[in-house]
Amino acid sequence: MRSSAISASPVDSLLSGTPLRLIVGLILLTNGFFPALWILFTSLKLEPELTQQPITWLPSDPTIQNYVQAFSDQPLGLFLFNSFAVALLSTALTLLVSVLAAYALARLNLRYRGLILSLIIAVSTFPLVTLLVPLFEIMRALNLLNSWTALVLPYTVLSLPICTLMLVSFFEGIPRDLENAAMIDGCTRIGALFKVVVPLAAPGVFTAGILAFVNAWDEFLLALSFNSSPNLRTLPVGIQLYQGEFTFPWPVISAALVVGIVPVAILIVIFQERVVSGLTSGGIKG
Template sequence: MAAQSSLFSGRPLRLIVAAILLVNGLFPALWILFTSLKTDAELTQTPITWLPHTPTLANYQIAFTDQPLHLFLFNSFMVAFLSTLLTIFVSVLAAYAIARLDLRFRGLILSSIIAVSTFPLVTLLVPLFETMRALSLLNSWTALVLPYSVLSLPVCTLILVSFFEGIPRDLENAAMIDGCTRMGALLRIVVPLSAPGVFTAAILAFVNAWDEFLLALSFNSSPALRTLPVGIQLYQGEFSFPWPVISAALVVGIVPVAILIVLFQERVVSGLTTGGVKG
């Protein structure tokens, strides 16, 4: 009994959980990568081969020639980038107001933010579509930038609130005594000291916008404005599913996000852990 209890507690349990999470996260990505390097014949042969016997990059060439993959990537990047900028701008101001101002209904505001973030996207589709149509914004980047920013605001605001609350007010007061306005103290003192939280919020907003499919499919019907998730579905035919080519397009779409996370890994981890401890 003692041996069993020691196995399922402490370090062994943590290692088992970490291994399960690692396999669960890496296996789909590796399977997509291996599939993108296979031919159609090798993919459908039995028994299944895990590694490609004759790796080929032809699927990547087909992915760029059969569909305007470069255009899908550009649209996705611009929409994600612009929505991230707007999200960070608004969430910084909102989080600062919640963290610093003596709001009478502060608890209610935070509870409302959490409640709004739990709404399923499908329930918001029709109201958002009608709003975009009334504003004549359909078939434009704006039709996606605005909803993506709104959808990312609750999480980003909560992350930044926890960071701003951990910064002593004396630093801002000293800056304002030296001539800074409140906005100047926010931009020169609070935001730089909360850099891990800002980076974490920005990456979460970017990834959410980069991966979103439902709104991108519903709000933009113009071929020139298709984002990557919508464009990838065009590779399948009426009776055919070229999985190697689709996998190649998926790998191309994963690479920018993977590079972004690798470059800012330390700041993201610091932001998540510090924000969690402070919250």
Template sequence: MSAAASPGFSGLLSGRPLRLIAGGVLIVNGMFPALWILFTSLKTEAELTAKPITWVPHAPTLSNYMQAFSDQPLHLFLFNSFMVALLSTCLTLLVSVLAAYALARLNLRYRGLILSLIIAVSTFPLVTLLVPLFEIMRTLNLLNTWIALVLPYTVLSLPVCTLMLVSFFEGIPRDLENAAMIDGCTRMGALFKVVVPLCAPGVFTAGILAFVNAWDEFLLALSFNSNPALRTLPVGIQLYQGEFAFPWPVISAALVVGIVPVAVLIVIFQERVVSGLTAGGIKG
């Protein structure tokens, strides 16, 4: 009896119902905070503090969004975050593509050791790197500049992006590069004209990770930039709170404004990743 029931129970655990439950938990866990922030941004302070709690705003208002732009230079925070994230993403992709290609194609003597060191570096807590990075930027006279953030963000994103691209490059047949070089391409030309287009899914995924990491980072942005004109979005949002006041509707409105551009970019990149997967599958 127990032997007959066991396969059915294990089948239930590994079947579609469990996958649906797990998917539902993930969706709720991911969507609930975002929806709560959105609903909070549409409430007045009185409705937010009223009891019993209202989940959906009874009288939605956009005044919090207007106040978010009037109380602080939110447009400047967005611009600084976008430029820093964009520059660090471009630099990260350039360096990680070259590093991953070398690890995947060149017969490096200590390849295993290099990969192990990359994994080890990626596990360092950011707070342990704060003081050394600050001293480096101070010595180079780069504090209160975009470069003070672009360079550390690039270094922090490189390990994950490089490891990701190594696996993609190893899946590309060497014969394609050899054929390109026979036709007159240099090794660098074969890399950027043949290998990188075929690895578009990995490149775009690495770019998404690098961009989001730079967009969300707070500790370095707070420590390396004291110039009000160079504040990024995470640092700027903390300025909305006062010494004894926390205007959560206004703060939530600023958060929504900061989330929307990243969400749009991720959707765009996801579509390109899908098209890149299809194209790569056809060419392969």
């Protein structure tokens, strides 16, 4: 009993009480869900109700007029399509490259493996704003501005470090004997990778894919800088068009935000178990 008490961490001791755990849980829940709920409630209100005093938390007369206006004032459907296409393409490319890179780092006897991992970690810490001008010059030199490619390639590069590091920890936890047996049965090394290793590391692959998709879905700075064509605007860029020079139609903007949140929320709900498994397993193995 004494040894277990000594081994318990201060955090575990602090949160050992049920009431305190409940309070901490409520604080985290409020911090995570309150902004989303406030946006949802705002999207169901009309402008007069939003500005009245005292503030009403719940809409007194819920309406979907703001959603109708969000689609009529701007081509919101086009923004959604562009964001989905760019995010999906960049996620697929990110997973392909990161799987190959992570497998090489986990399985091959690379001479400078430690240095490569350190460089990957260092690159992942670069602020996006510092990369804006170099990336813009590269896209302009390649004549890729005003195209999906101008976003797909940078989004892939930006998501590669974290996805590669995550997958390295998963691949290292898979016994080599399994892929060796597959190669003895006639598989090539690439065949063993995609038929044996990747399925076994499915939670990590799904988690990396979700991270890459969300990063591309939410990104604003590059999408605003690289694509000036109205037909290529993504959702984050399109939402800022709802505000006027002197007007901020918050209910309509909130409706557009809710429409943008729904696809990601559905994605998280569908793959919830795999994402949670990937995050916890990656943390344990790392």
